[in-house]
Amino acid sequence: MSRDLxxxxxxxxxxxxxxxxxxxxxxxxxxxxxxxxxxxKAEFLDRLAAAGLTTLEATSFVHPRWVPQLxxxxxxxxxxxxxxxxxxxxLVPNERGLDRALQAGVEHVAVxxxxxxxxxxxxLNRSLDAQFAMFDAVVTRALAAGLRVRGYVSMCFGDxxxxxxxxxxxxxxxxRLVEMxxxxxxxxxxxGTGTPGHVDAVLEACGAAGVPVARIxxxxxxxxxxxxxxxxxxxxxxxxxVDASAGGLGGCPYAxxxxxxxxxxxxxxxxxxxxxxxxxxxxxxAATSAWMAGRLGRPSPSRVVRxxxx
Ligand code: HMG
Ligand code: MG
Numbered sequence: 052m053s054r055d056l057x058x059x060x061x062x063x064x065x066x067x068x069x070x071x072x073x074x075x076x077x078x079x080x081x082x083x084x085x086x087x088x089x090x091x092k093a094e095f096l097d098r099l100a101a102a103g104l105t106t107l108e109a110t111s112f113v114h115p116r117w118v119p120q121l122x123x124x125x126x127x128x129x130x131x132x133x134x135x136x137x138x139x140x141x142l143v144p145n146e147r148g149l150d151r152a153l154q155a156g157v158e159h160v161a162v163x164x165x166x167x168x169x170x171x172x173x174x175l176n177r178s179l180d181a182q183f184a185m186f187d188a189v190v191t192r193a194l195a196a197g198l199r200v201r202g203y204v205s206m207c208f209g210d211x212x213x214x215x216x217x218x219x220x221x222x223x224x225x226x227r228l229v230e231m232x233x234x235x236x237x238x239x240x241x242x243g244t245g246t247p248g249h250v251d252a253v254l255e256a257c258g259a260a261g262v263p264v265a266r267i268x269x270x271x272x273x274x275x276x277x278x279x280x281x282x283x284x285x286x287x288x289x290x291x292x293v294d295a296s297a298g299g300l301g302g303c304p305y306a307x308x309x310x311x312x313x314x315x316x317x318x319x320x321x322x323x324x325x326x327x328x329x330x331x332x333x334x335x336x337a338a339t340s341a342w343m344a345g346r347l348g349r350p351s352p353s354r355v356v357r358x359x360x361x
Contacts, residue, residue, distance in 0.1 A: 061325060069291055069328070070292045072106045073315060074295070076096050080092060093131055099339060102339055105137050112142065146189060148189070158198055159198060159200075167210040169213050204228065204238055236257070237268040237292075238268070240270065243278065250269070273311055297316070299352040338360065
């Protein structure tokens with residue numbers, strides 16, 4: 052028996068193709084209570100590349116005491132197949148992290164800012180203002196070394212300590228990252244409280260602040276089941292890069308209410324039904340997530356992974 056397929060019914064106002072920025076190996080595994088063996092991480096990334104994903108955020112060069120789950124960053128990069136045409140960005144918070152990333156031969160790094168004071172303190176040990184000086188040094192040196200730099204903004208929708216976040220504040224932080232030289236801005240709903248109208252408001256504010264929508268990516272955590280609806284709202288406004296995590300792995304160790312990201316499989320199912328191109332082999336991807344769930348000892352939270360592999 053062949054498997055279920057969505058009927059392809061294009062909807063108006065959507066892009067013809069979307070780039071999936073896969074964060075499972077970084078955002079997913081940084082939040083695991085156990086440290087996943089480096090050879091399992093390498094196999095995970097190699098399998099994701101084989102499934103057709105072309106942007107694989109691999110790991111972070113953060114302080115190993117802050118995120119012990121990713122302390123093996125250099126070892127992991129040395130083990131990867133590094134498939135031609137596949138981009139392997141890494142998170143870098145500061146110059147020490149950049150030094151380590153350069154030594155590992157990376158070509159693409161991401162700095163990660165906070166839209167709120169509370170999360171800047173907790174995640175970066177810096178004030179909201181001081182985070183920019185730290186990133187400015189990283190971006191300047193990274194660009195001079197020929198790297199590309201992505202800029203994340205966290206807590207773009209709600210913050211567990213401060214509540215609702217003003218879209219104008221998000222846009223102001225994002226604009227500073229773009230002015231520094233970030234080629235792309237990823238707007239993070241770190242705790243997943245956003246809803247589609249709120250997505251419109253944040254994208255509207257970014258547009259008003261002069262950030263072109265073509266440079267914006269969306270990064271939705273699925274804590275309250277809104278990630279897919281929020282993604283559709285963003286696509287309708289012209290966003291063409293969507294962050295997602297294979298099998299819905301994810302969270303943030305410094306924001307307890309954060310759970311997994313939008314599952315890549317759930318995104319691919321919706322894009323298939325809408326006739327939007329993405330280049331991913333859904334069966335190979337779901338099999339990879341089911342395999343990873345087995346390594347982690349619990350089922351994938353992705354409904355599509357469960358339906359296809361259960
Ligand atoms: P700090 O303690 O203020 O660091 O941490 P420091 O600059 O004061 O340095 C203290 C010591 O740490 C020094 O060593 C440094 O060399 C060392 P000493 O001189 O004392 O021997 N050090 C490092 N060692 C290795 N690698 C480094 C590094 N940096 C300093 N990179 C820091 C500041 C930013 C490093 C720390 O707060 C940190 O690592 N934070 C990272 C937290 C994190 O990774 N959070 C998860 C990622 S963000 C996220 O998940 C959200 C996202 O998905 C989007 C969304 O969902 O919204 C992106
Ligand atoms: Mg995240």
